[in-house]
Amino acid sequence: MDQLFNFTEVFDNLDKILTGFWATIRLAVVCMILSMIVGTVLAVFRVSPTPVLRGVGTFLVNVLRNTPLTLIAVLCVSGLSDVLALRFSDAPSVNGFWWATTALSIYTGAFVCEALRSGINTVPLGQAEAARSIGLTSGQSLRMIILPQAFRSVIGPLGSVLIAMFKNTAIVGAVAYAVEAAATMKLMFFDLGASLPIFIGFAVGYLILILPTGYFFGWLAKRMAVAR
Amino acid sequence: MTDSGGGPELTKGGGGPHDDTPGGGPLVVLENVNKHFGELHVLRDINLTVQRGEVVVVIGPSGSGKSTLCRSINRLEPIDSGTILVDGKKLPEEGKDLARLRADVGMVFQSFNLFAHKTILENVMLGPIKVRKQDKAASERHAMELLERVGIANQAGKYPAQLSGGQQQRVAIARSLAMKPKVMLFDEPTSALDPEMINEVLDVMTSLARDGMTMIVVTHEMGFARKAAQKVVFMADGQIVESNTPEEFFTNARTDRARDFLSKILTH
Numbered sequence: 001m002d003q004l005f006n007f008t009e010v011f012d013n014l015d016k017i018l019t020g021f022w023a024t025i026r027l028a029v030v031c032m033i034l035s036m037i038v039g040t041v042l043a044v045f046r047v048s049p050t051p052v053l054r055g056v057g058t059f060l061v062n063v064l065r066n067t068p069l070t071l072i073a074v075l076c077v078s079g080l081s082d083v084l085a086l087r088f089s090d091a092p093s094v095n096g097f098w099w100a101t102t103a104l105s106i107y108t109g110a111f112v113c114e115a116l117r118s119g120i121n122t123v124p125l126g127q128a129e130a131a132r133s134i135g136l137t138s139g140q141s142l143r144m145i146i147l148p149q150a151f152r153s154v155i156g157p158l159g160s161v162l163i164a165m166f167k168n169t170a171i172v173g174a175v176a177y178a179v180e181a182a183a184t185m186k187l188m189f190f191d192l193g194a195s196l197p198i199f200i201g202f203a204v205g206y207l208i209l210i211l212p213t214g215y216f217f218g219w220l221a222k223r224m225a226v227a228r
Numbered sequence: 229m230t231d232s233g234g235g236p237e238l239t240k241g242g243g244g245p246h247d248d249t250p251g252g253g254p255l256v257v258l259e260n261v262n263k264h265f266g267e268l269h270v271l272r273d274i275n276l277t278v279q280r281g282e283v284v285v286v287i288g289p290s291g292s293g294k295s296t297l298c299r300s301i302n303r304l305e306p307i308d309s310g311t312i313l314v315d316g317k318k319l320p321e322e323g324k325d326l327a328r329l330r331a332d333v334g335m336v337f338q339s340f341n342l343f344a345h346k347t348i349l350e351n352v353m354l355g356p357i358k359v360r361k362q363d364k365a366a367s368e369r370h371a372m373e374l375l376e377r378v379g380i381a382n383q384a385g386k387y388p389a390q391l392s393g394g395q396q397q398r399v400a401i402a403r404s405l406a407m408k409p410k411v412m413l414f415d416e417p418t419s420a421l422d423p424e425m426i427n428e429v430l431d432v433m434t435s436l437a438r439d440g441m442t443m444i445v446v447t448h449e450m451g452f453a454r455k456a457a458q459k460v461v462f463m464a465d466g467q468i469v470e471s472n473t474p475e476e477f478f479t480n481a482r483t484d485r486a487r488d489f490l491s492k493i494l495t496h
Contacts, residue, residue, distance in 0.1 A: 130337065133330055134330070134404070135330045135332075135359040136327065137324060145343055227390070228389055
């Protein structure tokens with residue numbers, strides 16, 4: 001029992017653990033920004049009046065949403081980076097970071113797109129008609145009227161998508177960027193032997209990071225809600 | 229009031245074959261307009277001419293195509309055949325030209341459709357700034373004048389949902405006016421309002437009509453038609469059945485269809 005709850009190993013390696021979580025945070029923040037951009041672009045494609053763009057959007061979303069993240073990450077690292085030698089940087093850690101964010105961002109982008117598209121469907125048709133009737137082009141109407149309202153109505157679901165993304169950093173980390181938190185835990189298991197205290201230490205770390213994220217999105221959803 | 233471009237000198241060079249008509253050419257002309265919704269033939273050979281400064285009221289039973297007619301004039305509903313001319317120019321296809329035309333054609337909807345995430349003032353300023361590329365300070369000044377005119381200036385910082393229906397509809401009128409439109413379309417502007425709010429909206433519309441705005445109004449408000457309109461168009465089953473002055477139409481309808489409709493709405 002003593003060994004099960006002996007946390008000295010956690011505290012002795014606190015710097016290593018914090019470094020791991022710092023890498024996780026960097027991955028998560030960059031992916032959050034990129035996946036929102038990717039998701040918005042895909043959503044714009046999917047509601048565009050041009051059939052070709054709609055087709056491209058639908059195809060990409062279906063492929064990305066229905067492929068395991070591990071496969072996408074492996075394709076990026078083994079296929080694109082190693083075999084085709086498409087590298088972001090000669091430094092392996094920098095290259096790994098950007099391929100990990102690429103894989104996670106396009107994967108998460110598909111889910112952001114679908115959340116956003118359901119938000120676009122909640123915006124009454126009259127809003128677009130009013131926008132067009134004062135002379136806004138369809139692009140302006142999407143950018144100034146439809147998307148801002150769509151985003152506000154799906155902050156809650158978007159929060160869930162981004163929380164899932166946060167945890168998925170562990171998957172792309174294992175494939176492409178083995179310095180983030182989950183990979184650090186695996187490394188410590190190798191060095192020190194697998195132990196419940198180390199596991200609990202990391203689990204608590206994730207909780208500390210992700211719980212406030214969830215609360216933040218809940219608060220934001222309420223604050224930004226559009227009254228009709 | 230904004231100069232709505234109703235003066236005779238503005239009508240010169242408008243182009244098109246209709247410029248020889250007295251008064252400098254009609255502002256809106258529909259010729260043999262047809263539209264289907266699937267099997268349903270909602271507009272049948274519609275011919276309608278609206279002169280500059282004229283107020284035309286369109287009435288008719290529900291499903292008669294009057295809303296579709298109104299919405300076809302700024303191409304919110306594309307038509308299948310026929311031509312629609314606004315200020316002598318044919319309605320453009322989708323794209324930048326159409327956006328430019330819509331900026332000149334004001335539209336007021338039954339359900340107000342104010343931009344829900346923007347304040348009242350932002351609603352009125354958006355078009356002038358983003359479409360007309362006007363300076364922000366000048367747009368704000370003009371927007372406040374218009375809000376003053378429709379009696380909502382003290383609510384400028386609020387959001388649409390905080391206003392009553394009548395107030396929202398008056399803001400919607402101000403939003404259209406901010407674009408200095410040549411003609412304004414009203415698609416049942418009072419149908420979604422509580423009875424005690426109808427008059428505040430009709431008063432604004434009546435004063436617009438008095439100031440010479442060209443208006444096409446789909447409504448069942450007979451009082452407004454008598455007071456402000458020069459012409460009443462009665463539609464049924466996608467056709468214009470009768471077109472006359474309000475006085476003649478309400479007292480001496482020529483067709484059975486119109487008399488039948490009037491007997492149903494006037495007995496209340």
